[in-house]
Amino acid sequence: MAEKILIVDDDLETLRLIGMMLQKQGYQVVSAKDGTEAISLAFSEHPDMIVLDIMMPDPDGYQVARHLRSDPQTAPIPILMFTAKSQLEHKVAGYEAGADDYLTKPVHPAELIARIRALFTRAKSRGTGPLLTRRGYVVGIMAAKGGLGVSTLALNLGLAYYQKTRAEVIAAELRPGQGTWAGELGFTQDEGLTSLLEMNASDITLEDVERHLTSTTYGIRLLLTTHKAADSTKLINAIPQLEVLLFHLFTLGSFITLDIGSPYTPGLEKMLSMVDELILVTEPQPHSVKRTGQLLEELPGLGFPSTKSLSVIINNRVRADIQLSAIQIQEMLNRIKTPFIPGVTEQSYQAAMRNIPLGFLQPDGIYMQQVNELAAGYATRLRNDQFRSAGFPTASS
Template sequence: MGAKILVVDDDLESLKLIGMILQAKGYQIVAARDGQQALEKAFREAPDLVILDVMMPGMDGYAVCQRLRADPRTGTIPIIMFTAKGQLADKVIGLQSGADEYLTKPIHPRELIAHVEALLIRAARFQAAARPSLKAKVIGFLGCKGGVGTSTLAVNVSVALARGPAQGKKVALLEFRPGMSTLALQFGLKPRDNLQRLVDQPIGALNAEVIQAQMDRHPTGVMVLSGTPVPLGTAKSIPSLHAAAIARHLGAEVDYILIDMGADLGEVNRSLLKLVDYLLLVVEPYRIALLLAQAMLAALEGMDIGRHRVGLVLCHGAPAAVSLDRRTVEEFLQQEVKAVISPAAELAFQSAEQGQPMVLLQPESVPAMQFRQLAEFLSSL
């Protein structure tokens, strides 16, 4: 699928014509007919490039361009102003508003395509040059649904890793949930607005030093960046560009990044999955959970996350008289189970009450040994 281009023009015929020219070259088109609609679609669709008319009712193209440049979600998107206003003063205002190029109508379709292609190539080169190289091994923890123990698994494996095969190395545990976070609480740390402080900064102001200054340090050495336990919907959402930038900058400085991804494939997680080296999909040994896991695996394949990059973790939340065994789960999902976490209801309760990971609270327990084995596996990848 080609790059996604947002075309903004209040004239319907111009909008259709530009769209047809671009679609003929394989580009995806998102259309908007006024400034406010353009901003809404730019924030929602995250286009790769914007073609922007100037003369529109309400908010003109100059104002739209300035708003796009001022917002960290859209600040680096290439913008072509494409308008009938061809005076030198108009061009100067357009470029000063933040446009990368200023083209006047009418224009030959081949010339428009040439400018679009050149600007997309230039933007890709800039992003590659600005992107810090990752030295970290990035591991994702994704639940087939909520309540399967994804956060608990991520917390305990991070500790097992920091105190075991990655001892002396930098281990970071991240999440980008704008509410209902339990990471800090599971570590016995006081929840803070660290993540929100980072999100409130312009994306260009982020670097490894700024990010690490907002992270909590657990006595085991694990560096933690977590959301807050406020109800979902009451805190600002996390822009995917910020999430990816935080992971990239941090990944250039630490040895391991573990990401608690919750149980969704929304925009933030899709951006993070591009950075993940290996993904642990957490499942329960019950039919409904396996059906959801099956759908999740299919969706991941559709996102080019090959099954060789995914391992199952079978978590038993509580003892049950009847549950599906490891072999049945593997046969149903056609995927290897890399770890089984045994039920330990009393230990899990004490861990939550004391704010201490299970692997520390009872190091000789069966779940603690299983967490350590999983950490050893991840370090060997």
């Protein structure tokens, strides 16, 4: 049976010409003239591929792609964005929204057909699994002990990445009973994580996880948890639930930061096995650096392989006249680079009093300058990875 392709474009002449061309190649064609109709037809017609324009009235192509990727029924469908938007940032936004390929108008019909065939070949060779489980890039953040600014960094790194890319960003607290974001940011509902952990693992769906995310006015979504001592043991007997909810969570965002806490967090091995990258936070004090060094040695045995990216960041939370230098810390940890984040006690207090993230209070302050630099590095690297996997040249290639 011939593959069915859904074409989405608000230009009727474009719909007609592409439709005729695809029909001559033996494909079944379904057409939608706007984003709303496209979403409806994606569910009712079950197309094998979607050729999607971007420049349409609300919802535009980016919104349509994100909507389809968020639903398990339509998430596996390959999406080829076919649009006149040719700037680099438009292509990045397309891939961030969920496009499998991106082609700019005008184009020779032979190239369009070739791209469609190649995309079908890729989808068939991979099966439905990878398309269904499309996931964002996941950065776990932890420290050898508590109180070193892990939660603050996880929240503000997510915020900085969103401000640079406008991608779908999620920041998640994974320490039941030790949540801080709800209180600091003024949210009254803080039971997202604990509610999911109380469900049967087999019952947790993508919709359940998304429903328990908290939207914010500063662009990112949060998975919050409580600050109740009674909830601190929730994870001990809920590792299967943790695995399922993280699996779904990672498909809901393009960039996800995890507040893992310390090595004593239940489910640590599962978390470490599922992240793409790990950041260890330490402070310029001898004992903290020593404990960080011990944790570095233990990580492979805790489920974090040496093949994954790992970085150490020094959070200088408290100004001190006597502390280790960056060079001393690098020597102690045998690390080439250990970025310093300066302490901003007064600004942190002001942000907490106003119930906003530090990065929202002072987006260009000395703390956020370092976090913004970190986020910019991720944005550049992930953009290059996306283009490299799609066959586009990058600045480093």
